[in-house]
Amino acid sequence: MKFITRKKLFVDFNSFVMATFCLILALFIVSCEKEQVNLVTSNDAIQAREAYKEKGYIELEVVAISKQLCYFQEWDKTILIPVEGLYEYYNSDSAWVASINFGDGNCDEWVTKTWDTTIFPDYPSGSDEFSVFSYFKKKN
Numbered sequence: 001m002k003f004i005t006r007k008k009l010f011v012d013f014n015s016f017v018m019a020t021f022c023l024i025l026a027l028f029i030v031s032c033e034k035e036q037v038n039l040v041t042s043n044d045a046i047q048a049r050e051a052y053k054e055k056g057y058i059e060l061e062v063v064a065i066s067k068q069l070c071y072f073q074e075w076d077k078t079i080l081i082p083v084e085g086l087y088e089y090y091n092s093d094s095a096w097v098a099s100i101n102f103g104d105g106n107c108d109e110w111v112t113k114t115w116d117t118t119i120f121p122d123y124p125s126g127s128d129e130f131s132v133f134s135y136f137k138k139k140n
Helices: 006-032 046-054
Strands: 036-042 058-072 077-090 096-104 110-115 127-131 133-139
Touching: 036 077, 046 058, 046 077, 046 096
Parallel strands: none
Antiparallel strands: 036 133, 058 077, 077 096, 096 110, 110 127
16 A cells, blocks of 8 residues: 655645646736727717806707718727717807807817807817717726
8 A cells, every 4th residue: 555645745735735826826917917998989079068058058059960980090990970060059148159060071080169258268269179089998
């Protein structure tokens, strides 16, 4: 009969524990290294539009929003975005306050916001260009 010595049993147990620890550590590292992917979606300038309505301005759709699938090389993605449309905002006296212009039909992410600087003196430029995209980080 063969007998396993205590020393041999101790060495086998240590090898088993070390191998198990390395395997668990490797699985943990691999699971933590998931690639971050940019999720890009069109927000249709909802925040800008809602901000004017919340201030009590009346929204008038002058040109209906037209959407189109557009390819953006930066993200290697095709996204449905507004490419045309115009909203105007008026106060209770029917005076023009601001406009949000989605463009002339070209595939780009930019919207132009224009406003009356006498109503918004803290913003003397009278216009600003901003993106219709919202960016999110998503784990695979």
